[in-house]
Amino acid sequence: MQIQIYVSVTVLILIQKSVSKAVSRPSPPASVSIQCDSYGVEVRWKYSDLDQDVQFQVKVIHDYNERNSNITQNLTQSLHLNISSMLFYPAYNRYYVTVTAVRGGEESEPTLSDIFSYNKYATAKIKCYLDFPEVELSPKDGKLHVQFTNPLQLYRNSPALRGLTDNLKYCIETEEGRNEACETCEMKQNTCEASVVFSEYRGEYCINLTGKIGQRFFNLRSSCFTGDIRNSVSRPSPPASVSIQCDSYGVEVRWEYPDLDQDVQFQVKVIHDYNERNSNVTQNLTQSLRLNISSMLFYPAYNRYYVTVTAVRGGEESEPTLSDIFSYNKYATAKIKCYLDFPEVELSPKDGKLHVQFTNPLQLYRNSPALRGLTDNLEYCIETEEGKNKTCETCEMKQNTCEASVVFSEYRGEYCVNLTGKIGQRFFNLRSSCFTGDIRNSFFFTQH
Numbered sequence: 001m002q003i004q005i006y007v008s009v010t011v012l013i014l015i016q017k018s019v020s021k022a023v024s025r026p027s028p029p030a031s032v033s034i035q036c037d038s039y040g041v042e043v044r045w046k047y048s049d050l051d052q053d054v055q056f057q058v059k060v061i062h063d064y065n066e067r068n069s070n071i072t073q074n075l076t077q078s079l080h081l082n083i084s085s086m087l088f089y090p091a092y093n094r095y096y097v098t099v100t101a102v103r104g105g106e107e108s109e110p111t112l113s114d115i116f117s118y119n120k121y122a123t124a125k126i127k128c129y130l131d132f133p134e135v136e137l138s139p140k141d142g143k144l145h146v147q148f149t150n151p152l153q154l155y156r157n158s159p160a161l162r163g164l165t166d167n168l169k170y171c172i173e174t175e176e177g178r179n180e181a182c183e184t185c186e187m188k189q190n191t192c193e194a195s196v197v198f199s200e201y202r203g204e205y206c207i208n209l210t211g212k213i214g215q216r217f218f219n220l221r222s223s224c225f226t227g228d229i230r231n232s233v234s235r236p237s238p239p240a241s242v243s244i245q246c247d248s249y250g251v252e253v254r255w256e257y258p259d260l261d262q263d264v265q266f267q268v269k270v271i272h273d274y275n276e277r278n279s280n281v282t283q284n285l286t287q288s289l290r291l292n293i294s295s296m297l298f299y300p301a302y303n304r305y306y307v308t309v310t311a312v313r314g315g316e317e318s319e320p321t322l323s324d325i326f327s328y329n330k331y332a333t334a335k336i337k338c339y340l341d342f343p344e345v346e347l348s349p350k351d352g353k354l355h356v357q358f359t360n361p362l363q364l365y366r367n368s369p370a371l372r373g374l375t376d377n378l379e380y381c382i383e384t385e386e387g388k389n390k391t392c393e394t395c396e397m398k399q400n401t402c403e404a405s406v407v408f409s410e411y412r413g414e415y416c417v418n419l420t421g422k423i424g425q426r427f428f429n430l431r432s433s434c435f436t437g438d439i440r441n442s443f444f445f446t447q448h
Contacts, residue, residue, distance in 0.1 A: 040084030132221030170211030250294030342431030380421030
């Protein structure tokens with residue numbers, strides 16, 4: 001009896017020691033650092049005793065008003081975390097981060113980062129600057145033409161530009177510092193452009209660019225052009241084979257270029273052919289040989305368009321190359337008609353009839369340019385393969401699925417239907433679908 005008690009006590013002591021060891025407080029993380037740039041903020045740290053049981057709790061404290069701060073946090077097993085989405089009012093606020101090791105419900109002491117901010121004027125050890133975009137330099141009218149992608153567009157998803165109300169203000173300074181030109185670039189502009197005058201000829205023309213968006217500042221960008229800006233640049237050859245690809249989700253223009261190099265860009269213009277004189281001509285510059293122009297279409301459900309693509313090099317433009325006219329409007333006079341695809345169809349027997357069901361294309365394609373400014377419901381027809389039985393229905397925008405039933409006059413091994421439809425003047429490609437089995441029974445076999 002005494003031996004049994006001794007063994008039981010010994011086992012209990014061992015269990016207590018094991019539990020105590022399992023939940024011992026972990027050591028804190030080390031070297032918590034902040035990496036911030038134009039696209040966001042990442043926190044990194046080190047941990048000496050890393051194993052699978054350790055997680056890390058990351059808290060972001062808005063140092064501007066710490067007591068009332070909404071502390072956000074995440075748990076991760078990694079040694080770094082992108083905290084861009086955890087920043088409140090990032091254009092002007094300042095922050096610090098705490099990282100805590102968590103194991104078995106026990107937490108370490110938190111380790112703090114230095115204070116950081118995108119606000120140039122904030123009291124912070126770490127200042128987060130934006131990078132000035134790549135700059136294209138070219139001669140134009142005897143001056144040095146400066147062009148770059150608008151950072152308000154390039155970094156529009158950056159936390160630094162969240163809640164943005166300011167335009168870009170930038171300055172261009174020649175290398176000798178005697179000539180400075182300052183400009184403003186608004187949010188709606190895709191590219192920013194300016195010209196710099198040089199008082200004398202030189203083999204190389206260099207400039208420094210600085211800028212700010214409110215209290216958010218840019219790192220300096222230096223760029224040089226080698227050549228003689230007094231000489232005109234040869235006119236580039238025009239693009240070839242401009243084609244249009246359009247479907248349920250949007251429109252893409254494609255083209256070819258025989259002499260492609262890094263100096264060539266392409267200007268794409270979309271002309272609303274319905275009223276060309278009063279058309280709002282939209283445009284984009286790209287180095288690619290294709291461009292999705294869905295967002296550039298005005299009143300796409302009924303209008304018709306054509307596209308011009310122009311090669312641009314060194315400020316010189318080629319002759320524009322035109323596409324064929326295209327439209328989502330079935331009745332428009334256009335060489336290219338853009339049709340929507342009828343959704344996948346599910347067929348099944350129900351009450352002795354063939355039940356037809358599909359996702360409402362008004363929901364499926366709701367982001368398509370073809371349905372922009374939509375006021376029409378879907379009208380569709382179901383026809384049997386012999387063409388003797390046709391059922392037409394309406395499916396409203398609020399419905400997630402569209403359903404109908406088709407009656408067959410006789411039993412057959414396979415039941416096939418053709419579906420067509422339209423939304424206003426926008427038409428669908430025909431969809432054929434078949435069901436194999438006996439619709440008189442309550443179960444089904446095969447659908448294709």
